[in-house]
Amino acid sequence: MNKSALVYDDLRQKIDRDVYQPGTYLPSENQLCQLYGISRETGRKALAELAEDGYIQKIRGKGSIVIEHRQYEFPVSGIVSYKELAEKMNVTTENVVYGFEEHVSLPVQMFTSLRVEMTAEPVTAVKRLRVIDGEPDIIDKDYILTAIVPKLPKAAAQDSLYAYFENDLGLEIAYATKEITMEPANDEDREQLHLDPGAYVAVVRSVTSLADATPFQFTESRHRADKFRFRDFARRTKK
Amino acid sequence: MNKSALVYDDLRQKIDRDVYQPGTYLPSENQLCQLYGISRETGRKALAELAEDGYIQKIRGKGSIVIEHRQYEFPVSGIVSYKELAEKMNVTTENVVYGFEEHVSLPVQMFTSLRVEMTAEPVTAVKRLRVIDGEPDIIDKDYILTAIVPKLPKAAAQDSLYAYFENDLGLEIAYATKEITMEPANDEDREQLHLDPGAYVAVVRSVTSLADATPFQFTESRHRADKFRFRDFARRTKK
DNA sequence: TAGTGGTCTAGACCACCCA
């Protein structure tokens, strides 16, 4: 691991464990150099990531103050897999694969608003129902490019697509564009999520790309409106 | 302006104007050094920001490839004021201030889920209706700490709170935590947004803080469900 | 005045990609 990543992890851990509490200051940059035996720019890199992730706020002439930071909320913030999230929370979850089709066409029209170049390439289509604490809350529809993942094992869909992509195939997942809208529930939503007529669902559509900038996974995630929550941390960009 | 910011702006502008098109590579880091007369780390800083903002993807051994990037969508992504957004889009907007109360208490219970330390401090409460293309789409309820903004002119609410905070008061807005949920429309929603009974609204609650880490503005933004859209760009964080 | 973070530099070594 990098030196800066090690410093980042150590500081973040200490913030999480309240060694450094919100409202107090971290050691100064010069002190970090001595504490960790690093150069100043290396320490600054770690601090910059902490700031980016919402752990600290840097104040010129004073120091880096610990702030109340976002915590991962269900269902998602950033790119985190359902399984990773479920492990962070203390919830019992179940994962029902109720659709699995190979060599179908990517439903391009579903993702046009995300403005990613795409064609109706062959994909593997997976439908999953996420059951949280005994209640069906989310429908996930994934379309994975056959060109990247030629033969998707059903077991991977049952367990975790991300774990399969990263650990078994060695794919490097880099970034995603996602979009949240609210839409009236369709028949499938009402059936799977046990919704009344006239109900709404929160729809998250995302396109996930690899480190070489290839979009390879298209996901439509449909959430019960009353269970949906999305948290975000944003910094003001200077003009 | 910084050298790295100048380089960032120049590159971003050229990407926006298709001088560097999606799918092609930017000049290499060493070339950027010569092109702009800067050191490599300075250029790298500019490139890191472009990557963070979703403009490029850096590929080791190859270069920095331009990717399709997010564009600002109505109503919000990151911290951008309503006025700034309206100017980026080509829409006619109207801004109706229909509530203005000074020296009231902050409705703490509305924002508890954002887990920011707060007390029922005195605030100025502003209610605004955003009318887009002749249709009322958004209700914004802002609560601004009197301790930071003692006397908020009504004209500022009519124009732009952000412009007033930044340009007139010299406040430095740094970051915000926000949360998106879906909730049944209440009476006020139905009246202002002309909704039917049983309709839902998308609710964005946010807490905005200054550069010295002081939370000073609490906002509840209620959107017509059918007009709500939120776009996000996220990078996969390495474990 | 001393300490803080903000920026920039010139150089080094490494891992990766590709011809």
Added chain:
DNA sequence: GGGTGGTCTAGACCACTAC
């Protein structure tokens, strides 16, 4: 082997904060 990005260093100068 030559070019690319990834990381780290040691030092410099600046702007801001606090006393």
